[in-house]
Amino acid sequence: MRIILASSSPRRKELLKKLFQDFEILPAKGEESATSKNPEEIVLELSRQKAEEIQSLIPDSTDYLIIGADTVVSLEGNVLGKPADEKDAEKTLAMLSGKVHQVYTGVTLLFSQNGIHKSISFAECTHVTFYPITAAEISAYVRSGEPMDKAGSYGIQGNGGRFIERIEGSYENVVGLPSAKIYQVLKKIGDFALRF
Amino acid sequence: MRIILASSSPRRKELLKKLFQDFEILPAKGEESATSKNPEEIVLELSRQKAEEIQSLIPDSTDYLIIGADTVVSLEGNVLGKPADEKDAEKTLAMLSGKVHQVYTGVTLLFSQNGIHKSISFAECTHVTFYPITAAEISAYVRSGEPMDKAGSYGIQGNGGRFIERIEGSYENVVGLPSAKIYQVLKKIGDFALRF
Numbered sequence: 001m002r003i004i005l006a007s008s009s010p011r012r013k014e015l016l017k018k019l020f021q022d023f024e025i026l027p028a029k030g031e032e033s034a035t036s037k038n039p040e041e042i043v044l045e046l047s048r049q050k051a052e053e054i055q056s057l058i059p060d061s062t063d064y065l066i067i068g069a070d071t072v073v074s075l076e077g078n079v080l081g082k083p084a085d086e087k088d089a090e091k092t093l094a095m096l097s098g099k100v101h102q103v104y105t106g107v108t109l110l111f112s113q114n115g116i117h118k119s120i121s122f123a124e125c126t127h128v129t130f131y132p133i134t135a136a137e138i139s140a141y142v143r144s145g146e147p148m149d150k151a152g153s154y155g156i157q158g159n160g161g162r163f164i165e166r167i168e169g170s171y172e173n174v175v176g177l178p179s180a181k182i183y184q185v186l187k188k189i190g191d192f193a194l195r196f
Numbered sequence: 197m198r199i200i201l202a203s204s205s206p207r208r209k210e211l212l213k214k215l216f217q218d219f220e221i222l223p224a225k226g227e228e229s230a231t232s233k234n235p236e237e238i239v240l241e242l243s244r245q246k247a248e249e250i251q252s253l254i255p256d257s258t259d260y261l262i263i264g265a266d267t268v269v270s271l272e273g274n275v276l277g278k279p280a281d282e283k284d285a286e287k288t289l290a291m292l293s294g295k296v297h298q299v300y301t302g303v304t305l306l307f308s309q310n311g312i313h314k315s316i317s318f319a320e321c322t323h324v325t326f327y328p329i330t331a332a333e334i335s336a337y338v339r340s341g342e343p344m345d346k347a348g349s350y351g352i353q354g355n356g357g358r359f360i361e362r363i364e365g366s367y368e369n370v371v372g373l374p375s376a377k378i379y380q381v382l383k384k385i386g387d388f389a390l391r392f
Contacts (some may be wrong), residue, residue: 018355131380159214161368162379171367172357183358184327 001063001113006054007176011157012069015177019186028053028068039074040123043106046070048121051108065190066110071176073152075101083153089142092153096163098132103152103174107182111189118189124178126169128156133163151176197259197309202250203372207353208265211373215382224249224264235270236319239302242266244317247304261386262306267372269348271297276348285338285349292348292359294328299348299370303378307385314385320374322365324352329359347372 003020005012008027016023028050034042051068058064073080075095083089103126111118146160147153154160156167156174170178201212204223212219224246230238247264254260269276271291279285299322307314342356343349350356352363352370366374 018357131376156367161214162376164366164376166365167367168364169362170360171352171363180327180358180360 001065002058004054004058004064004066006050006066006068009069009176011155011175012177015172015175015179016067018179019183026054026057037079039072039079039102039104040106040125042079043070043072043104044108044121044123045106047106047108047123051110055110063113064110065112065186066108067177067182068108068110069105069177071103071105071151071173073101073103075099080152082149082151083147086142086148089147089153090138093133093138093141093147093163094135096130096152096154097138098130100127100129101152102126103128105173105176105178107178109182109185109189113190120185120189122181122185124170124173124181126167126171126173128167128174129165130163131165137163197261198254200250200254200260200262202246202262202264205265205372207351207371208373211368211371211375212263214375215379222250222253233275235268235275235298235300236302236321238275239266239268239300240304240317240319241302243302243304243319247306251306259309260306261308261382262304263373263378264304264306265301265373267299267301267347269297269299271295278345278347279343279349282338282344285343286334288349289329289334289337289343289359290331292326292350293334294326296323296325297348298323299365301369301372301374303374305378305381305385309386316381316385318377318381320366320369320377322363322367322369324363324370325361326359327361333359 003023005016005023005025006028034045036042047068047070051066054066080092083092104123106123108121146155146158156164172179199216199219201219201221202224230241232238243264243266247262250262276288279288300319302319304317342351342354352360368375
């Protein structure tokens with residue numbers, strides 16, 4: 001069975017390694033767009049579009065599991081994606097300072113084995129509480145470059161972790177892939193090997 | 197200033213690297229023992245004993261920051277440390293299955309600069325919810341060896357992460373060192389460099 005991660009994120013790759021010894025990475029081109037303004041619906045829609053883009057490239061006769069994922073940050077009803085530039089990252093971090101926001105990751109699993117197809121989409125939400133952070137901290141953090149490719153302009157697994165007081169929900173979901181939930185779903189649908 | 201981690205845990209070392217470019221590792225011998233049965237008091241007491249053991253080895257004239265830490269798992273009032281053997285690890289994981297438990301990490305910071313001494317101890321508690329797990333999963337996980345050196349017999353950052361549905365609190369606290377809280381405390385007491 002081909003196991004394919006439809007994402008170029010190095011963080012998602014690391015998380016998926018916890019479940020599979022071997023898998024391929026075929027990033028979706030990301031020309032997808034969401035019709036919804038609701039963060040949960042957005043990540044469900046975009047994860048599905050990414051997984052289906054890769055599915056369209058795979059021969060029908062192949063056994064496969066394709067994993068698509070999308071992550072957004074939501075603060076008081078506003079959906080925050082990756083920053084456009086350093087100024088945008090600084091603005092986003094100033095907004096997150098001292099507040100609780102939500103991180104949504106949507107996952108779509110497209111599974112095909114012996115002609116049986118399954119398609120499962122789910123979204124997880126994690127609440128993240130930021131400590132109050134100063135303008136000097138924001139500036140230094142943005143200059144480090146870490147925020148620039150990340151939804152919400154921070155990396156919880158990197159130096160951005162120092163700003164985070166607590167979370168409620170899945171940690172890996174904030175990193176970008178709720179691997180525990182994926183494992184729990186896969187346990188029920190397939191008998192392919194999950195590593196320990 | 198000498199920055200010293202009084203722990204041999206590779207996981208604590210990784211977490212402290214997020215805050216400091218350079219530090220020493222001088223593990224406390226761990227002959228400490230707690231008088232309390234309360235998990236929060238236990239980790240406060242043991243983290244203090246570890247930090248003080250290392251402090252006793254450092255000349256008074258040195259500027260230093262010593263970081264001692266101790267972690268325990270508490271399930272329905274029972275404190276769970278590292279497993280004695282594989283059987284003990286299996287028993288512990290069966291107890292955690294499908295339930296919420298608490299992870300307590302106590303931290304003691306002993307700080308000395310220009311003759312000024314500070315001593316700060318705090319404990320953080322994170323609530324961890326396990327998915328229900330099967331005897332086969334427990335057995336395979338214990339055979340992998342990962343549980344054997346870990347409080348509560350699992351590693352959230354390793355393959356044990358797949359068993360965890362959600363947490364409430366600090367993730368790093370479950371790994372073994374609440375680095376964000378340490379950063380927030382250090383911000384207030386010293387002007388030594390914190391890396392980005």
